[in-house]
Structures are given as structure tokens and as C-alpha cells.
Amino acid sequence: xxxxxxxxxxxxxxxxxxxxxxxxxxxxxxxxxxxxxxxxxxxxxxxxxxxxxxxxxxxxxxxxxxxxxxxxxxxxxxxxxxxxxxxxxxxxxxxxxxxxxxxxxxxxxxxxxxxxxxxxxxxxxxxxxxxxxxxxxxxxxxxxxxxxxxxxxxxxxxxxxxxxxxxxxxxxxxxxxxxxxxxxxxxxxxxxxxxxxxxxxxxxxxxxxxxxxxxxxxxxxxxxxxxxxxxxxxxxxxxxxxxxxxxxxxxxxxxxxxxxxxxxxxxxxxxxxxxxxx
Amino acid sequence: xxxxxxxxxxxxxxxxxxxxxxxxxxxxxxxxxxxxxxxxxxxxxxxxxxxxxxxxxxxxxxxxxxxxxxxxxxxxxxxxxxxxxxxxxxxxxxxxxxxxxxxxxxxxxxxxxxxxxxxxxxxxxxxxxxxxxxxxxxxxxxxxxxxxxxxxxxxxxxxxxxxxxxxxxxxxxxxxxxxxxxxxxxxxxxxxxxxxxxxxxxxxxxxxxxxxxxxxxxxxxxxxxxxxxxxxxxxxxxxxxxxxxxxxxxxxxxxx
Numbered sequence: 001x002x003x004x005x006x007x008x009x010x011x012x013x014x015x016x017x018x019x020x021x022x023x024x025x026x027x028x029x030x031x032x033x034x035x036x037x038x039x040x041x042x043x044x045x046x047x048x049x050x051x052x053x054x055x056x057x058x059x060x061x062x063x064x065x066x067x068x069x070x071x072x073x074x075x076x077x078x079x080x081x082x083x084x085x086x087x088x089x090x091x092x093x094x095x096x097x098x099x100x101x102x103x104x105x106x107x108x109x110x111x112x113x114x115x116x117x118x119x120x121x122x123x124x125x126x127x128x129x130x131x132x133x134x135x136x137x138x139x140x141x142x143x144x145x146x147x148x149x150x151x152x153x154x155x156x157x158x159x160x161x162x163x164x165x166x167x168x169x170x171x172x173x174x175x176x177x178x179x180x181x182x183x184x185x186x187x188x189x190x191x192x193x194x195x196x197x198x199x200x201x202x203x204x205x206x207x208x209x210x211x212x213x214x215x216x217x218x219x220x221x222x223x224x225x226x227x228x229x230x231x232x233x234x235x236x237x238x239x240x241x242x243x244x245x246x247x248x249x250x251x252x253x254x255x256x257x258x259x260x261x262x263x264x265x266x267x268x269x270x271x272x273x274x275x276x277x278x
Numbered sequence: 279x280x281x282x283x284x285x286x287x288x289x290x291x292x293x294x295x296x297x298x299x300x301x302x303x304x305x306x307x308x309x310x311x312x313x314x315x316x317x318x319x320x321x322x323x324x325x326x327x328x329x330x331x332x333x334x335x336x337x338x339x340x341x342x343x344x345x346x347x348x349x350x351x352x353x354x355x356x357x358x359x360x361x362x363x364x365x366x367x368x369x370x371x372x373x374x375x376x377x378x379x380x381x382x383x384x385x386x387x388x389x390x391x392x393x394x395x396x397x398x399x400x401x402x403x404x405x406x407x408x409x410x411x412x413x414x415x416x417x418x419x420x421x422x423x424x425x426x427x428x429x430x431x432x433x434x435x436x437x438x439x440x441x442x443x444x445x446x447x448x449x450x451x452x453x454x455x456x457x458x459x460x461x462x463x464x465x466x467x468x469x470x471x472x473x474x475x476x477x478x479x480x481x482x483x484x485x486x487x488x489x490x491x492x493x494x495x496x497x498x499x500x501x502x503x504x505x506x507x508x509x510x511x512x513x514x515x516x517x518x519x520x521x522x523x524x525x526x527x528x529x530x531x532x533x534x
Contacts, residue, residue, distance in 0.1 A: 076393040077394060084391075092386070099386050101380060101385075101386050103397055103398065103400055105356075124400070126403075127403075127437045128429075129395070129428060130380070130428070134386070180345070184348075214346075
């Protein structure tokens, strides 16, 4: 591994994410790095522009609640069975964040354009939706390959500054393995830098194992790795651990108020870490 | 009937299953079910466990999830026309089958903010048919005109779309949607409802039959499937729903 790739901790990776950066996160069922979100909160990050690929969940809500976020571009923000995301909703109401609503396949398509290095890609649907009406950066053209009269939406390539992912393992070459969650590869391909927290290090080269290689993102795309056991919690990691629905429901209740959220944050993000370091 | 009484969720699942199998609608060979949709998921399993060959892609099933490229793959499949049926809901649904998952008031939901549009702006237009499903049937949900359109029920001539709403199923009634007229027609009311109660709970105008049928009960065979094999398929993804609707866990062999 490039000696700069493996960092000592999620805090060291978070220190490399500057204020104001555009940060892409997968949704709760697709391996967001909650460990890195917590490290960003502890470092006091400000002005982050979050991108939900294609929707946002727990990590986004705690980052918003902690005041780290200026803008969210996403197709939905939800805590799943625990309901609406309370800090997102409060921040939107109070005008503390800018929300750029999208629709799931549009976010995938903008990243796929970036991954291909083309300036834009077309996508069907969307015409007649107010999402399109509120996105001056999305255009409608007449399909040049049809005989006319076939409007189609064009979406610009989108290259986030950082993608933050939690994976099962990394090898010493800097490759990371995340099983069937290969959609994370598109985020990594499109992002300028990808930081990955992992449960453990793998002996041997993931790309030399025919059964592991398809679930591996090549080190080509990975700029930083740190060990963070249980780093996706409270959301799930593949078949390794499930979602902690009780924990998320408790969060959703606590975060209904600013005071409740701050108490939750102190208990689960700030103080917990100080205790671990002590 | 000897077993426990029919739960509203069981009737809704059987109702959705009947709509899925509607011979007049385009065939449902591959159905995708999105997040937080236990009743549509139960309906799909009921269709499958009734012996109909259908491929189900349940996006939130942790084990046996069919996709190796996440939801991106779902949207690519749908873009090609390979998903036949999808379910959508809405914080608001209006009389022209527009859905609003954004929020009320000015953009982006300065009144009550909903979670967001998910893939609706694409799925509604690229799927040959959509069943709209929302348990709450009230004037605040079923409105004359949605405040914000996440996904339109109808499109201007020339705009590519494969289909639109087949029906709207709520906790009170079933409506059919006629895209040519851009209008719903009341098809049946669930037990305890009548013409007047549905009219009072619905914020948009719709057609009404001279005689309003009751939404049928699930058959004993359907109930046995729902409470046995369907429940077994759903317990991992929707444990709370299964406990509430189908009762406490039984041994599989006892249910068989």
C-alpha cells in the first residue's frame, strides 16, 4: 500500500476533508462510513456539501445536526422504519441548509457521466416533475437521434470531492472489498478522492482472488483507508452485522429537539470517543 | 370463519394481489418493491405463493437481495422496460394521479417536509404500470392538486412514458385511474365505508358507480398463505409488521 493510504484512524482521514468539500455518502443500506461522519463531527467540520447517492440517512442527519453541513443534494432523507430524519427537517425549516432535491437515477447518472469522463448523460423520465423545474443545471433537449419531438433530459457530470464508504476489508495494496455493494464503485470512480473505513485488513491481494475480485474496488480509486471496527453501525454491513433498529429509533426520538440531539451527540459521539482515548 | 378475524392489512394485501393479476393490465413478470412497503411486499409474495410465476426484487431484503449494483441496477433495468410493475405512495396524491413526496407549501416543502422523491420521477414514467398505495385516506393526503409534483400522473403528448397509475389503494377504498380522462373512479369501499364516507375523506373529485361494491375479503386460501409462507418470507425484513399483523411467531411446521 502507498504509505500515505493507510491512516492511523478515522480522525486522520477526517482531517484531510476540508471545510466546504462536497462529500458523497451511500445510503444506510449500502455502506456509508458512519465512523468517518462521527470523526468529521469531532473535528468540527463546517460547510460540507453532502451528496446522497442516491438517498441519505443516519450519517447525513447527524452531520446536519452537528452543524457540519451547508447543503444537501439528495433524492430523499429518511431513517427508514424510524421515520423522517429530524435534524434534516429542522435545518431545512430554519433555513440553515440548502436542499437540492434530485431523483435517485439522476444522481446515479451524474456520477456515471463523471466516471466516463463525459460532460453529461441523458436520462428518461423526469419531464413534468417539479424536481426538473427546480434544477436550472438540468436541461431538456430534443433527442438528436430521433426524427424530432422526443424531449429528453441531460444531466451534467458530477464529481464529488470525497466519497466516504465503510467496507468489510482492505488489503495492503490499498484495495477494498465490499461484496455485492458494487454501486459504491461508481461513487469511488466519480469522486476525486475516496476514503474507506474497514473492519479489518486482509492478508493477500484481493484482486488476485477470483472470488473476491468482483466485490473489490481497486486501490487506483482509494486515497485513504483507516481501520474502524463496527464502522457502519448503527447501519448494517453486508452479512457481518445487521442494522440496529432500536438504536436508530432511540436517536430519532432524542433528535426531535435540538437539546435532545445535543445530549445524544455528547453521549454517542463526543464523550464516548474521549473515554475511548483516555 | 374459524381463524382469527381478517386484519385490514390482509385485506389490502389481497386487494393489491388482485390488481397485480388483473388480466386487463400489462403482464407483471418482474415486480420491484421499494423501501418501507410491507403491505405491497405481502401482496407480491401472495401472488408468488399462489403459484403465479413472477420475479420479485425486494430492495430492502438484506439476504438474497437480487442486485449486485444496488438501486442503480434497478433504475437501469427499469429504464430498459424490464420492470413491469412498481408501487408508489405520496404525502399528497391528487385527482390527476400526481404524487408529492417533497412537501407542502413552497418548494422544497416549506410547510410539512416529506422525505423526498426517491426514484419516483423516473419509475412512474418508465414502468408500464404503477399501483399507488397509501393507507391514510384523508383530505390532507388525497388533495385536488398537489403542492409540488415529485412525479406526474400524466405527461404531455410526445413525452416518453410507458405507463401510469393503474389504481389507487387506500385504507378506505380502491380507485381505478383512467389516463385518457385523467380521472379516478371509485371501484370499491372497504368494510365500514360507504359512498358518503369516501366522498368526505377525499379531497379530489372522482367518478362513482351507481352501486358501490364492497372490497372483497381475502379467501381462506389467501389468508392461509399470508399467515404462513408469506409471513415466513417477510419476517426478516419486516419483523414488527409480521408480529402485528400475522401474530406471534409460530413454528414453521405448525403453520404448514
